[in-house]
Amino acid sequence: MKAFQALVNHRASANSVTQRQASASFTSSHAVAQQALHAAINGSAHLKKTAHIQQVTQRAAVAEPLIQRKGNKHLKRFLNVITLGGRKLYVNHKRAAAAGQNQAVQIPNHVDQPNHTEADFLAAYGKSRYYHNTSEDNLKSIDENGLLNYKDRVNMLGNDVVGMSIRAGGEYAGDEKKGVFMGPKKFMLENNLTSHPVRAFLSAERTTIHHWRKEGVSSQELVLDEKFRGGAVITKDSVYSSHVTAKKLEDMLDENDPKLNSILDAIASHYEGPAPDKDIMKGFMRSAIGGRRLSNAAFDNA
Incomplete structure (x- = not known):
C-alpha cells in the first residue's frame, strides 16, 4: 500500500512539474502576444496585423512540440486562447506547406506544345x-x-x-x-x-x-x-x-x-x-x- 501511495505521489509530483513548465511557457507566450498587440495598436493597421501574426506564430512554434508530446487537447485550447489564435495559425501554415510540397511532387512539369501543321x-x-x-x-x-x-x-x-x-x-x-x-x-x-x-x-x-x-x-x-x-x-x-x-x-x-x-x-x-x-x-x-x-x-x- 505504501509503495502504491509512493508511486501516486511520484506521478503527481511529475505532473506538477510539467504543469509549472507549461504554465511558465504559456505566461511567456501571453506576454509576447500582448507586447506584439500593444506595438501594433500604436502603428498602422497593416503593421498591426503583420506584427501580431509574426510574434504569436513564432511563440506558438516554440510551444507546439510540447503539445505534440503531451497530446493534451485542453492544453491546445489554452494555447489558442493566450496566443490569440497564433498556435492554430502556425499549425495550419505547416499543414498547407506540406500539402503544397506533396502536390508539387505529384504533378509533373507540363509545357504546352504548339499545334503543328x-x-x-x-x-x-x-x-x-x-x-x-x-x-x-x-x-x-x-x-x-x-x-x-x-x-x-x-x-x-x-x-x-x-x-x-x-x-x-x-x-x-x-x-x-x-x-x-x-x-x-x-x-x-x-x-x-x-x-x-x-x-x-x-x-x-x-x-x-x-x-x-x-x-x-x-x-x-x-x-x-x-x-x-x-x-x-x-x-x-x-x-x-x-x-x-x-x-x-x-x-x-x-x-x-x-x-x-x-x-x-x-x-x-x-x-x-x-x-x-x-x-x-x-x-x-x-x-x-x-x-x-x-x-x-x-x-x-x-
Missing part, C-alpha cells in the same frame, strides 16, 4: 531547301561528299569536279572558285536546270541573302550571283554531305537514312517557334509526298 512544315522546308544541277557523273560524288567549294574539292577529292557551270558550255568555268552555286526552285525551273539536280538543305543562319556588292558577308551566308541573275546564289562555304541528297525522300524515310536527321534539323531551324519532333516532321513529309504537295524526287511534281 503540315503547312508549317512545308513552309520551313521551302525556306531550307536549295538545288544544285550537275552532270550525271557527279551525282554519286556529291551525294557522298556534299557540295564542295573549289578548295575542299581539291583537298578531299584530289581534283576539281565541275558542277552547275557545265551547263553553259564553259561560259561560267572558273567561277566555281567563288564558292558553291545553288538556286531556289523557281529559278531552277525557269532556267531549265533540272536534268540532274541534288537538294541541299541549309539552316536558317545560312540562308540570309546579300547583294553581290555587299562587303564583309559571312562565308556561310548567300550572295546573289552577278553573272547568273534572277535567283542564283553562291555560298563560299561547302555544304557537306549530311545536308545534301540526290535520293528520293520516300527512300530516305523507308531506309531511315542517317542524313534525314541532319536535314530535319536544318528544316526545324526555319520554324518561327518551337519545331515538332523529328517523328512528327517525318509524318508530315510522308503525307505531303503522298498528296503530291512535296516532290519525292526533285521536281517530280512540278
Whole structure:
C-alpha cells in the first residue's frame, strides 16, 4: 500500500512539474502576444496585423512540440486562447506547406506544345531547301561528299569536279572558285536546270541573302550571283554531305537514312517557334509526298 501511495505521489509530483513548465511557457507566450498587440495598436493597421501574426506564430512554434508530446487537447485550447489564435495559425501554415510540397511532387512539369501543321512544315522546308544541277557523273560524288567549294574539292577529292557551270558550255568555268552555286526552285525551273539536280538543305543562319556588292558577308551566308541573275546564289562555304541528297525522300524515310536527321534539323531551324519532333516532321513529309504537295524526287511534281 505504501509503495502504491509512493508511486501516486511520484506521478503527481511529475505532473506538477510539467504543469509549472507549461504554465511558465504559456505566461511567456501571453506576454509576447500582448507586447506584439500593444506595438501594433500604436502603428498602422497593416503593421498591426503583420506584427501580431509574426510574434504569436513564432511563440506558438516554440510551444507546439510540447503539445505534440503531451497530446493534451485542453492544453491546445489554452494555447489558442493566450496566443490569440497564433498556435492554430502556425499549425495550419505547416499543414498547407506540406500539402503544397506533396502536390508539387505529384504533378509533373507540363509545357504546352504548339499545334503543328503540315503547312508549317512545308513552309520551313521551302525556306531550307536549295538545288544544285550537275552532270550525271557527279551525282554519286556529291551525294557522298556534299557540295564542295573549289578548295575542299581539291583537298578531299584530289581534283576539281565541275558542277552547275557545265551547263553553259564553259561560259561560267572558273567561277566555281567563288564558292558553291545553288538556286531556289523557281529559278531552277525557269532556267531549265533540272536534268540532274541534288537538294541541299541549309539552316536558317545560312540562308540570309546579300547583294553581290555587299562587303564583309559571312562565308556561310548567300550572295546573289552577278553573272547568273534572277535567283542564283553562291555560298563560299561547302555544304557537306549530311545536308545534301540526290535520293528520293520516300527512300530516305523507308531506309531511315542517317542524313534525314541532319536535314530535319536544318528544316526545324526555319520554324518561327518551337519545331515538332523529328517523328512528327517525318509524318508530315510522308503525307505531303503522298498528296503530291512535296516532290519525292526533285521536281517530280512540278
